[in-house]
Amino acid sequence: MGYQNSFKVFLCLSVIFLFSMKIMVLEKYFEKINFTAFSIHTTKPIRKGAHYWFSQTNKHANKNITLPNCTLPPDLGPYNIQLNVPLDNEFKNERMSFGGHNKPENCIALQKIAIVIPFRNRESHLKIWLHNMHPFLQKQQADYGIYVIEQHGNLPFNRAKLLNIGYKEALKEYDYNCFIFSDVDIIPMDQRNLYRCSTNPKHMAHALDKFNFRLLYATLFGGVVAFTKEQFLKVNGFSNLFWGWGGEDDDLYKRVITAGMQIERMNNIISKTKAIPHKRDPGNEDNPKSTGFQHVATRNGEPLLEKAARRMYTDGLNSLNYTFIRVMKHRLYTKVLVDIGKPENIEQ
Ligand code: UD2
Numbered sequence: 130m131g132y133q134n135s136f137k138v139f140l141c142l143s144v145i146f147l148f149s150m151k152i153m154v155l156e157k158y159f160e161k162i163n164f165t166a167f168s169i170h171t172t173k174p175i176r177k178g179a180h181y182w183f184s185q186t187n188k189h190a191n192k193n194i195t196l197p198n199c200t201l202p203p204d205l206g207p208y209n210i211q212l213n214v215p216l217d218n219e220f221k222n223e224r225m226s227f228g229g230h231n232k233p234e235n236c237i238a239l240q241k242i243a244i245v246i247p248f249r250n251r252e253s254h255l256k257i258w259l260h261n262m263h264p265f266l267q268k269q270q271a272d273y274g275i276y277v278i279e280q281h282g283n284l285p286f287n288r289a290k291l292l293n294i295g296y297k298e299a300l301k302e303y304d305y306n307c308f309i310f311s312d313v314d315i316i317p318m319d320q321r322n323l324y325r326c327s328t329n330p331k332h333m334a335h336a337l338d339k340f341n342f343r344l345l346y347a348t349l350f351g352g353v354v355a356f357t358k359e360q361f362l363k364v365n366g367f368s369n370l371f372w373g374w375g376g377e378d379d380d381l382y383k384r385v386i387t388a389g390m391q392i393e394r395m396n397n398i399i400s401k402t403k404a405i406p407h408k409r410d411p412g413n414e415d416n417p418k419s420t421g422f423q424h425v426a427t428r429n430g431e432p433l434l435e436k437a438a439r440r441m442y443t444d445g446l447n448s449l450n451y452t453f454i455r456v457m458k459h460r461l462y463t464k465v466l467v468d469i470g471k472p473e474n475i476e477q
């Protein structure tokens with residue numbers, strides 16, 4: 130081969146080499162674009178630090194497929210509650226995010242539901258509740274997170290204030306638009322009892338087994354209630370002033386009516402609910418001066434419940450103060466520990 134020929138071969142090889150390099154570089158470039166697109170559009174950190182789960186858009190990570198809206202499965206019916214949770218067989222779902230958040234894999238749920246539970250020293254009930262409620266909510270195709278709001282210390286319990294705190298803390302993590310405030314000891318007995326919000330605030334614990342599945346009194350509004358974000362803001366949340374057992378649920382009922390809304394309840398068959406039996410907890414004694422179902426807790430001599438309507442716009446979400454202690458992400462729930470202070474009439 131002469132000098133000229135070897136130069137031609139060298140040129141050809143160089144062109145082929147450069148061409149393949151160019152393809153590699155271009156591939157890398159597109160890979161980068163795809164990766165960037167993925168990280169912008171499909172995963173978005175909610176809160177920095179200890180928060181481990183991410184919101185997703187309705188696009189599949191890399192297929193760009195828009196998911197359909199979720200529909201309910203046709204086989205919803207009576208629910209078999211398990212009261213004895215086997216030690217080695219707690220509910221598991223590998224897809225579920227730490228902190229007790231889950232959303233359907235193949236469809237978009239319209240409601241983003243925060244379930245808020247007031248809590249102190251009820252570990253055994255919480256275990257039962259979680260074991261039964263995760264499969265229940267997943268069957269209903271819910272996009273939901275579980276928030277257990279724990280009151281620190283031994284001072285009188287304040288269920289309503291804890292629930293207000295749960296509303297605020299949950300919103301720091303995700304764009305929730307429906308809030309279900311639930312006692313830790315109440316579990317629905319039928320999957321058709323939809324854990325969803327409605328056009329009016331919903332009472333969901335009106336057909337309890339312990340009361341023979343009958344509504345105890347017409348204005349009962351305790352146990353489990355569901356509010357859209359707008360409905361809850363409209364009533365300024367719960368009162369913060371009910372320390373000890375009773376009255377806070379009746380106060381909330383009055384707020385709903387005063388704000389011009391109605392209470393919704395589904396029919397008694399669908400709404401059949403299990404209330405786990407228990408004794409009254411220490412630190413949750415009756416409100417001062419309450420007699421039976423007449424909770425006449427007072428502040429500076431003024432009966433709270435009687436003045437519920439007058440107080441509602443100054444006592445609630447807009448007057449809430451508490452000290453956040455820490456948030457703990459458990460496998461099946463998020464626990465928020467808070468110091469909520471003490472009733473005004475307790476001196477230290
Ligand atoms: C009724 C109501 C409840 C609430 C309460 C009066 C129903 C079905 N339930 O429940 O919603 O209005 O009367 O305040 O109408 N808790 C703890 N630790 C404590 C004390 C309470 O975790 O030391 C939480 C727990 O989630 C419990 C809830 O507060 O389920 C309500 O307290 P309860 O179960 O003692 O009251 P109960 O069953 O009379």
Ligand code: MN
Pocket residue numbers: 312314407
């Ligand atoms: Mn109870």
